[in-house]
Amino acid sequence: MRISLLAGSAVTVLILAGCSSTSDEEPARVFATPDGPGLSAAVTEEALVGHLEQLESIAADHDGNRAAGTAGYDASVDYVVSQLESAGFEVTTPEFEFETFEAQTQTLSLAGTEIPVIALSYSPTTTAEGITARVVGAPAGADGCEAADYTGLDLAGAVAVVPRGVCPFGVKQTVAAELGAAAAIIVNNEPGPLDSGTLGDADTARIPTGGVSQEDGAAVLAAPEVTLTLVTETETTTSRNIIAQTTTGSTENVVVTGAHLDSVPEGPGINDNGTGTAAVLETALQMGSAPEITNAVRFAFWGAEENGLVGSTKYVEGLSDEDKRNIALYLNFDMIGSHNAGYLAYDGDDSDQVGEPAGPAGSDAIERTFVERLAEEGVAVDGTDFDGRSDYGPFIEVGIPAGGVFSGADENKTAAQAEKWGGTADQTFDENYHTDQDTLANVDRAALAKNGAAVAYGIGVYAQSVEGPNGVPVGAEREAARAEG
Template identity: 30%
Template sequence: MNDRIPRSQNTLSQADQMLQPTDDPWRTVGMRFPELGVGGHEAGSLVYSSASRMKSFATTAAILSLCSEHVLALPGRSYQSKELASKSYQDSITIEGLLTHAKKWQEFASSANGSRSFESEGYKLSANYVYDLAKQSGYKVTRQTVEFPRSKIHSQELKINDQVFGPGEVLALTYSPSTPKEGITAGLALVLDEPNTFIGSGCHRDDYDGLDVRRAIVFMSANGCSLANKVAVAKRARALGVVIYNDIPGQGPFQGQISLNASESLPTVMIGFDAAQSFVKKLRASEFPDRVNVTMKIDSSTENVKSDNIIAQTPWGDQNNVIHIGANLDSSTASPGVNDNGSGSAAIAELLVQLAKFKPSKNAVRFSWWTNGKTGSIGSEHYVKSLSKAEKKKTALYIDVNTIASPNYIYGIYDGCNASEYNTVTPPPGSSALQKLFQEDFESKALPWTNFAFNTSSDYNAFLKAGIPVGGLSTGTTSFKSEVQVAKFGGQFDVVFDKCFERACDNIDNLSKDALLVNARSIAHVIATTAQSTNGIDAEKAARTKKVETQV
């Protein structure tokens, strides 16, 4: 996930847009059970109606005005006498419980070459863990199998002028396409990178203003946004290829990844910080009398593999009005991903466990752990595409939980009101009511918050496109913290929210325990509220529909 924070808050926002694949080469393997709305689950559907309803939310006008900142016995589930309510549900969420799951992600990554990427043993262990956890808690649990291409890098070579980069000194990024056998040779064009800013970091199209990179190989740091976004922007600038260098002194290349979408990818390699500095300095000073020549060779291929979404739903509650909470379970290939997105995955695991200890709610609740969120939100895209129109209507809302424990955190609430005007996609009706619930929770605790803009590079995107109301929280990843944000949230000025984003240091020690607990409890508040009543969401939907009908 990439940060989208309004410039009005004195931060330099990113146009991180890793576009979703335009084709659908993935399919669900297994039987289809429409009562759950996904491919494959245990048959049977129980509907429970609560004896009471919560009071309606405020009117749609009031919702919009707040958009600016300022009894069943189940297998594996014992009968509980406690009604589901916000305070008691929040109190049940503890840092000890959250860390129990986060430590598992670290354990699984450590046993699998340091990663929980979608094709790895670390991911399989993570998926099995949440599957068993949900089963033991009395949920209906599904493995939805998704098939998609896996990248294989057979070889990579790089030569800059007379310097040849040997094994370990250069790495082709995951999903990098092959070059012709003879490689590609072109001039090297430096995309200037001002330290601790996004100026010239290659994250935006205007970073290329005044720089003609047509028929050139661009040279840039790993700073500022996802590697996939950098390459996608370079592609739109008509570059031939990309050389990225690690922006951390003393560190060599790491195995990052780019989009598997051919329209967003270029042959791309990475080198270490120290190896890049002589070229950076000379290119900045224009000390090369002639152009810098680069020859890049990459031999890569893809093979189809399968991985599972894990989907767990309460057998109690209205199965036609489902509260859906999701998080991608995988990490990048270079990282254990304990914050990105182990923090989100751990939060919904603990929310699932504790929810089962309360009396059944009026509405059904669904928890999903998505596969392959790191290369284009493939798991969530596949899931939403598998839903019929009727099944989509059963989803009252979707809460996305992605990276909620960054060490230099902010408290970002997804901008369902479009108050920041920096959303790159339009939130469907009901999204501002959902934002209001998060907002009210933070304000009731005297906690600061900020609008966090929607873009197209996270799992919520498929739900937005389907017209399903979306909300959620994030603590940020690759943006640098501004003076305004330091005054508001504390932390370090001119330091990124998560310096270990998609890197090996995103381990258990990278988590902010304070942010993890605050965010998990806020999500508990929204689940407890909407699991009993979606009146506020429904009112906003109805008001928007009526407005459209009036205009017609």
């Protein structure tokens, strides 16, 4: 059993019941003070890197990835479960079904010229000959998220071409399908290819949908006709979440914190999302299963996030109304050590008035908690939208306030951000996102350490109190806020 010693900070010692102390026995495990300062001091870069090394080794032993539905994912589950059990947690691994997706043929032809295209996950298949049809593009400034964006245009039998952004890909193809489009092409909204994307699930997928780069998008829009061939296959399989909760603290104000454990099939997923997994796991190990806390903490490690937030969605769908009422808030951690790292907190109050709206009542307070914590480290934090691309999505959809920190994915770092945080302007936060180069060697360890400590701080703060200046609605106020939302 691992010994964790926190110098210079108060600690709680758990002596295993029924054991006397002898030189042949393992020493009593030492846990950190279970509050914000205590946990943030205890969650070290060294410990986080240790977990990442284990996850990278697991991927190396299993075809280079830890994707849901694979032996690499199962080995990742085994590792996290064993770690949690070593800290005294009772752990469950509920199973759920989801669809796996494979694209066998992906081609796009414009008057005989081949354009690179990817099939979005769950895209329905075309025939081997593909779909040849005229092109109808969403008007300039329209995002294709509602039928009104195509007013005056005839999409019947056409290939709809629509920019990425504002709403999920699944919404864009649904709108096009309902207007009669035969297929859809999503154009990246920034330079470079659209490396990956999902329509959400097989039930949402209506028409064959591919993605192209911003540069190639212009050529597609200019073409009178294209031939799109996406030969795909979707199969049903199973995966697991991991759930572990403290035995102490109120179960009427549960703090749920989560990170997705799976990688994409293309790589080991060490930043996405080994880093978030490591931070949540190490916080659990430092807290222990029976800390002196006010509110119970539920640690979750989600499966099949990369397949469309499946594990977290199935979990929330399985909660009773009372279960949902008893969750005070959800803290999500997905990518906290990006190579060209940013320091971002989910924009709970929509303070920039850009993009997605504010989160449920209390999300603004969660954002302040992380902004203030990182400010103590000399880091000025920017907001990032609740854009539906991570596991907070199912929680905010049912009115549960959410928040967390994030170091950026495939968006570009601005010049102002590079001046503020370092790194390279006009380059993506993580050029290794969803590739085989998402390895420990490409993790920004300084960002990992700062964000990892912030993860632990936020969990510790709310474990002790969900009220106060940075609190969330409780009791009747919570019920009213969620009813209104």
